[in-house]
Amino acid sequence: MKPTKVLLVDDEVEFASALSERLRLRNYDAKALYHAEDAMATIMKDKPDVVLLDLKMPGIDGIEVLKAIKKFDITIKVIILSGQGDREIADEGIKVGAFDYVMKPVDIGEIITKIEQAKKSR
Amino acid sequence: MIKKLASFLKGLFHPHDYFSILSRDRYKSLKIRIVLIDAMLSLLPLFIVVTISYFWFQHILKEDFRNQVKWQIENTTQSIEFFIDEKVSALRFLASSYTFEQLSDQKMLTDIFRKFEKEFPGLVDLGVIDSNGIQQSYAGPYPLTGKDYSNQEWFNEVVVRNVYVSDVFMGYRRLPHFAIAVKKDCPENRTFCIIRATIDMKTLKRFASNINLRENDDAFVINHDGILQTPSQFHGNVLERFSLPSLPSLQGGSVLDIKEPGGGRAIFGYEPIENSPWILVSIIKSTPYSRIPKIFRNELLLIGIGSVLIGVAVTFLMAQTVVNRIKKADQETEDAMAKAEQASKLASIGRLAAGVAHEINNPLAIINEKAGLVKDLLELSGDVKDKEKLLALINGIFDSVNRCSTITHRLLGFARRMEATHEVLDLNDIVKEVIGFLEKEILFRNIRLELNLAEGLPKIESDKGQLQQVFLNIINNAVDAIEEGGLIEVSTRVKDKNTVLVSIRDTGSGIPKDKLKSIFEPFYTTKEKGEGTGLGLFISYGIIKKLGGIVLVESEVNKGTTFTVELPISAEAV
Numbered sequence: 001m002k003p004t005k006v007l008l009v010d011d012e013v014e015f016a017s018a019l020s021e022r023l024r025l026r027n028y029d030a031k032a033l034y035h036a037e038d039a040m041a042t043i044m045k046d047k048p049d050v051v052l053l054d055l056k057m058p059g060i061d062g063i064e065v066l067k068a069i070k071k072f073d074i075t076i077k078v079i080i081l082s083g084q085g086d087r088e089i090a091d092e093g094i095k096v097g098a099f100d101y102v103m104k105p106v107d108i109g110e111i112i113t114k115i116e117q118a119k120k121s122r
Numbered sequence: 123m124i125k126k127l128a129s130f131l132k133g134l135f136h137p138h139d140y141f142s143i144l145s146r147d148r149y150k151s152l153k154i155r156i157v158l159i160d161a162m163l164s165l166l167p168l169f170i171v172v173t174i175s176y177f178w179f180q181h182i183l184k185e186d187f188r189n190q191v192k193w194q195i196e197n198t199t200q201s202i203e204f205f206i207d208e209k210v211s212a213l214r215f216l217a218s219s220y221t222f223e224q225l226s227d228q229k230m231l232t233d234i235f236r237k238f239e240k241e242f243p244g245l246v247d248l249g250v251i252d253s254n255g256i257q258q259s260y261a262g263p264y265p266l267t268g269k270d271y272s273n274q275e276w277f278n279e280v281v282v283r284n285v286y287v288s289d290v291f292m293g294y295r296r297l298p299h300f301a302i303a304v305k306k307d308c309p310e311n312r313t314f315c316i317i318r319a320t321i322d323m324k325t326l327k328r329f330a331s332n333i334n335l336r337e338n339d340d341a342f343v344i345n346h347d348g349i350l351q352t353p354s355q356f357h358g359n360v361l362e363r364f365s366l367p368s369l370p371s372l373q374g375g376s377v378l379d380i381k382e383p384g385g386g387r388a389i390f391g392y393e394p395i396e397n398s399p400w401i402l403v404s405i406i407k408s409t410p411y412s413r414i415p416k417i418f419r420n421e422l423l424l425i426g427i428g429s430v431l432i433g434v435a436v437t438f439l440m441a442q443t444v445v446n447r448i449k450k451a452d453q454e455t456e457d458a459m460a461k462a463e464q465a466s467k468l469a470s471i472g473r474l475a476a477g478v479a480h481e482i483n484n485p486l487a488i489i490n491e492k493a494g495l496v497k498d499l500l501e502l503s504g505d506v507k508d509k510e511k512l513l514a515l516i517n518g519i520f521d522s523v524n525r526c527s528t529i530t531h532r533l534l535g536f537a538r539r540m541e542a543t544h545e546v547l548d549l550n551d552i553v554k555e556v557i558g559f560l561e562k563e564i565l566f567r568n569i570r571l572e573l574n575l576a577e578g579l580p581k582i583e584s585d586k587g588q589l590q591q592v593f594l595n596i597i598n599n600a601v602d603a604i605e606e607g608g609l610i611e612v613s614t615r616v617k618d619k620n621t622v623l624v625s626i627r628d629t630g631s632g633i634p635k636d637k638l639k640s641i642f643e644p645f646y647t648t649k650e651k652g653e654g655t656g657l658g659l660f661i662s663y664g665i666i667k668k669l670g671g672i673v674l675v676e677s678e679v680n681k682g683t684t685f686t687v688e689l690p691i692s693a694e695a696v
Contacts, residue, residue, distance in 0.1 A: 012484055018491035025498045083483050083534075104483060105490035105527050 004119050006030040007048040009039045009065070010081055011057045015104070019052075022108055028115070036060040040068055047073065050118050052111075053098075054081045055089045063092060070097040077118035081106070149445050156441035157434070164433050172422050179418055183411035191391045191406055192377045194333050198341075199375070199393040199402050202329050206398055209242065209302045210285055213317050217306035222315045225250045225306075226258040228267070235261030244325030246299055251277070251316040258315070264295055280305050280316055287398045290323045290351040290360060298323035298360045300351075323360060327352040330402065338407040345399045357405070364403070382407070461672075464642065471660075475644050479530040486526050493519040532657050533644070544583045544693040549614055549622055550575040552586060556593040557612065560601060568606045574613035579622055583693035584669050592662040592673075596626050596685045599658065603630030603683065620691055627684040633677040641675065 006028045010016040016032040023030035031046070033039055036057045043051065051069060055062030069076055080101035082090040090101040099118045102111050216225070216234065224230055235248045247262020255272025271277045280286040280303040288301040303318040326343055330352050333341040342354040344364045353360045375393035382388050389406040497516045500509060553575065557564075564571055600610050611627040633641060640646045642663045647656035659673075666673050670690040677683040 012488065014488045015484070015491050018488070018495045022491065022495050022498050025495075025502065083480065083487075103531070104487035105523055106487065108494050 003027050003029040004050065004115065005046060005048040006050045006052060006115060007039075007043060007046060008032040008052045008081075009036060009057075010034070010052070010054040011036070012054070019106065019111075023112075023115075026108075026112065036062070036065055039065055040072070043069060043076065044072060048076060049122065050099075050115050051076060051078045052081050052102075053078050053093075055093055056083060062089070063096060066093055066098060067096055075122050077122060079111075079114055079118060149449050152448070153441045153445045156444060157437050160437040160440065161434055164437070165430055168426070168429055168433075172426055176419060176422060180411070187409075187411045188377045188389055188391075191389055191404060192375075195375065195377075195391045195393045195402055195404050198329055198333055199395050201332070202326070202343075202395050202400070202402065203397065205325075205329070206287055206302065206395075209319060209321070210287075210304060210397070212238065212242070213302060213304040213319060214285075217304055217317055222250075222252075222306065222308050222313075225315065225317065226252075228259045228261075231259040232261040238319075242321075244322045246295075246320045246322050249318045251318060253313045253315060262320075266294065269294070276301060276303060277316070280318075281314075285397075289345045289349065289399050290326070292361070293320075295320075300326070323352060326400075333404055336406075336408040336410070339405065340407075341402070341404040343395070343400045343402055346401065351400055460639075464639070471644055475533050479533040482526065483530050483534070486523055486530065489519065490523045493523070529657070532661065543585050543587075545586055546581050547584055547586055547589070548579070548581055549589075549624060549689070550579055552589050553593060553612055553614060553624060556590055556597060559594060560597055563601060564610070567601065567604075569601065569604060570607070570609045572609065572611040574611065574615075576613075576615040579614055579616065580691050582622060582689055582691050584689060585665075588665045588669065589689075592665050592687065593624065593626070595658040595662045596687070600626055600628035600630065600683070600685075603632075604628050605630070617688060621688050622691060623686055623688045625684055625686040627682060629682040632679040632681055632683055633675070634679055635677075638675060638677055642673070 006020075006023055008016050008020045008023075008030060010019075010032070011034055013032075013034050016034060020030040020032035031042075031048075033042055037060065039053075053062060053066060053069075055066070066078055066080075069078055074097075077099040078093070078097070080090050080093045080098050081104060082101045083104050090098075093101065099121065100114050102114060220230075220234075231248060231250060235245075238248060239245050247260065247264065247266070249257050249260040249262070249266065251257050251271055255270055255274075255277050257267055257269045257271065260267045260269075276286055276288045284305045286301075286303045288303075290298050290300045292298060299320045299322050301318055301320045303316050305314055305316055307314045330341045330343055335341060338356075340355045340357060342357070342364075343351040345351055348364045350358050350360050350362050350364050354364070357364050375391075377389060377391040380388055380390040386407060389404075391404040391406070392401050394401050493516050497513065500506060500512055500516070503509075506512070553573070557571065557573070597610065597612070604610065609627075609629045612624065613627075614622065614624050617623045637648075642659050644660040645656040646660075663673050666687055666689070670693070672688045674686040674688070675683065676686075
């Protein structure tokens with residue numbers, strides 16, 4: 001079985017690199033992206049199963065990125081990476097089509113569960 | 123003296139200059155000031171009126187008495203004038219009724235004298251003197267026939283003036299007396315004669331003593347040279363000089379106030395007696411009018427003291443009331459200021475805390491992932507030295523991350539703009555539910571629980587979940603604060619038509635006064651390290667504030683603490 005393709009979009013390099021590596025150790029085809037501007041091109045090229053998306057990034061509207069992903073391919077599942085206190089944005093993301101959200105700091109067990117759920121729901 | 127008074131008065135109106143020295147308690151000084159100003163304002167006019175009345179009354183009485191004295195002097199003067207007129211008329215009648223020859227007849231003159239003596243008391247003798255000044259005939263007790271009066275002053279006077287009343291003198295008789303002489307013209311032999319009557323000074327004295335005299339008073343007659351014509355009680359005997367320093371010129375009659383040589387004051391009344399060389403004098407030292415004011419004064423004093431006592435009492439009560447009200451108003455303002463200050467302080471602390479939490483959250487996420495990665499790698503690698511220990515250490519990092527995460531989660535969750543839901547709720551039900559959560563612990567700790575939930579409490583529009591969180595928090599704190607066997611009393615009641623309240627009272631250790639103001643601040647906790655985040659009351663306070671209510675706390679060390687949560691009945695008020 002092909003490993004699940006996960007794309008991590010988060011400007012926090014240290015966080016995103018570590019998390020993506022942990023996911024790879026768990027046999028996910030995980031890739032981290034630190035610039036939201038590159039996100040759409042990569043998504044179109046790689047067509048990931050699940051995108052872990054930080055909605056609060058400098059210089060870019062996360063919600064717009066989310067909308068663009070859903071417009072490109074509605075089957076790509078987006079899980080929002082939310083900082084504490086950003087629940088409003090997370091809720092808004094859910095409204096425009098995100099699958100779920102997780103709160104940072106992220107519990108690896110919780111995120112794997114949610115990725116699996118997202119994949120199943122495709 | 124005036125300067126002192128001025129600075130005192132200034133002090134009344136500018137208390138900081140004067141009364142701050144007297145009293146450190148500004149309310150006490152305010153009270154003193156109000157009492158003094160009020161007493162001054164109300165009692166000063168009273169004093170002025172009483173004083174003026176007193177002196178006016180005294181003045182009127184004195185004036186009245188002076189008028190009495192004047193009236194008496196005038197009356198007596200008139201009596202003396204009438205007496206003299208009568209004598210002059212009688213002598214004139216004699217002169218016109220009899221010829222010189224008839225009057226020169228000793229026997230005839232004696233007859234006339236006898237008749238006159240009966241009619242005129244005080245008449246000493248009667249004589250007829252010819253134009254050469256020789257007494258031709260004489261009727262009286264002394265042998266004075268043939269006496270030559272031509273050199274005497276009165277003889278010359280009567281020749282010029284036709285009628286003459288003499289001063290009192292001793293004369294040949296060595297007894298004080300005065301003479302009345304009338305000139306009779308005899309045109310037939312171109313000559314004249316004089317009819318002369320002498321009258322005892324005692325007659326004049328009797329008139330003077332008719333004046334109503336009291337002890338220390340004096341009334342007598344003097345001539346225009348100030349020689350006493352009748353004896354006086356205090357101012358010399360007859361024919362002595364009457365002396366009174368700074369005597370006014372005795373023209374016309376008057377009643378004056380004078381200073382006696384002894385220093386006392388007296389009323390000095392005098393009136394010239396017409397057709398005579400005399401002045402009637404009365405010196406009144408007694409002051410009968412001063413006795414009446416004494417009664418008046420006592421009454422005034424009684425009324426005055428009564429008014430002062432009542433005035434001071436009323437002023438004092440008034441000042442007390444005013445000062446108490448000011449004190450209460452100040453206290454309320456102070457409380458309101460303290461509350462407002464606390465609210466704004468908590469709000470800014472809240473914002474700060476949320477900002478800090480947000481900034482910490484990202485590094486926290488990185489620590490979490492890095493530690494996780496280390497753990498993953500460790501687990502995947504084969505035998506590594508101290509592998510188990512390293513894994514335990516990483517788990518320690520996870521525990522700490524979780525603890526931090528709990529705090530940031532709560533802080534940010536609270537700081538988040540909360541869309542409070544507004545359902546219609548029964549406050550009593552919420553309290554019962556919260557008690558339900560804690561029942562086991564309460565039973566276990568052997569804590570007595572009293573519920574005094576008001577029946578028919580109006581339903582409120584509020585957020586159930588958030589209220590539960592608040593009550594849970596406060597009751598939980600109460601449970602922690604009390605020893606076994608302590609009491610927690612939860613009661614609900616209506617405060618006013620817009621507000622209901624829940625009060626949670628415990629008989630626990632209480633909160634010291636200096637710590638009471640900090641309990642709503644974040645991270646303030648008295649619990650053991652690691653047991654509480656110190657955010658419970660901070661968040662409760664924020665929640666209740668957002669719901670339009672207020673949290674109040676009262677506490678006494680070793681007696682217990684009462685938290686009161688006031689909530690609006692209608693959400694519209696929020």
